[in-house]
Amino acid sequence: MHCPPVVAPSPDLTAAVRVRLFAALRERAGWGERLVPLEASPTSAADLWRRLALDDGPATGGRIPPSIRIAINQAFAAPGTPLRPGDEVAFLPPITGG
Amino acid sequence: MPTPNPELTIAVQLLEAPFEPLELLAAWQRSLSADSRDSLGAARMAAESHFIGRVRPTTASGAPLEVLELEHYPGMSEAQLRALAEACAARHGAGAVLVAHRVGRIAPGEAIVLVAVQADRRGPALRCVQELLEDLKHHAPFWKREWSGGSGTWVAGNTPL
Numbered sequence: 001m002h003c004p005p006v007v008a009p010s011p012d013l014t015a016a017v018r019v020r021l022f023a024a025l026r027e028r029a030g031w032g033e034r035l036v037p038l039e040a041s042p043t044s045a046a047d048l049w050r051r052l053a054l055d056d057g058p059a060t061g062g063r064i065p066p067s068i069r070i071a072i073n074q075a076f077a078a079p080g081t082p083l084r085p086g087d088e089v090a091f092l093p094p095i096t097g098g
Numbered sequence: 099m100p101t102p103n104p105e106l107t108i109a110v111q112l113l114e115a116p117f118e119p120l121e122l123l124a125a126w127q128r129s130l131s132a133d134s135r136d137s138l139g140a141a142r143m144a145a146e147s148h149f150i151g152r153v154r155p156t157t158a159s160g161a162p163l164e165v166l167e168l169e170h171y172p173g174m175s176e177a178q179l180r181a182l183a184e185a186c187a188a189r190h191g192a193g194a195v196l197v198a199h200r201v202g203r204i205a206p207g208e209a210i211v212l213v214a215v216q217a218d219r220r221g222p223a224l225r226c227v228q229e230l231l232e233d234l235k236h237h238a239p240f241w242k243r244e245w246s247g248g249s250g251t252w253v254a255g256n257t258p259l
Binding site for chain 1: 151169171173174177199210211231234235236237238239240241242243252253254255256
């Protein structure tokens with residue numbers, strides 16, 4: 001008797017984005033990287049900020065503070081840029097290089 | 099918009115171990131002189147400017163610093179340093195740029211950044227070094243954490259110029 005292959009239910013990773021956090025933001029959230037399904041279309045970094053509750057407190061009302069910069073696929077981008085499946089979106093706290 | 103110099107040479111290095119800036123500088127100069135001398139053997143660019151930044155021994159609040167931790171965004175940090183160096187060199191007409199930056203744990207007194215620029219004249223060389231240093235402090239994804247008394251504090255912003 002032929003048994004059909006068992007396919008485990010798994011999220012469709014092609015419709016997900018990779019979210020990355022750095023430095024103080026990573027420590028505050030307690031994670032540095034995760035795959036997040038794109039639930040609505042279009043979804044932006046600003047939407048993910050709200051959905052992932054990345055705020056420090058209620059003061060900013062779910063909006064990304066001006067001190068946080070966004071990178072999509074390792075290039076700076078505006079918070080409202082629509083994300084595409086497979087994108088890597090990073091939230092960057094204030095930069096202190098050099 | 100300035101036209102990029104087709105012979106522009108950009109070198110970017112992220113270093114996980116301590117480095118000696120003068121040795122790195124000498125190696126960079128040798129690598130350039132090997133392919134940038136004219137038929138008479140003279141260096142084509144007459145001006146060269148450098149900046150070496152070291153870790154200061156105290157934290158932002160004045161406490162003794164044990165170590166400075168430098169986090170970065172691998173991939174984007176290198177690409178961003180290169181893009182900033184290319185743009186700065188194009189604005190000033192510089193011919194060669196070196197940016198070396200430490201990552202990881204850095205002891206007080208150790209070099210953290212080296213910027214060097216070759217140009218035809220002192221003005222572009224000096225201005226490009228200063229501008230590129232400011233650019234990378236604000237626009238390349240690096241984050242400093244100061245360790246003192248066994249606890250770490252993320253640095254909130256850059257020191258004044």
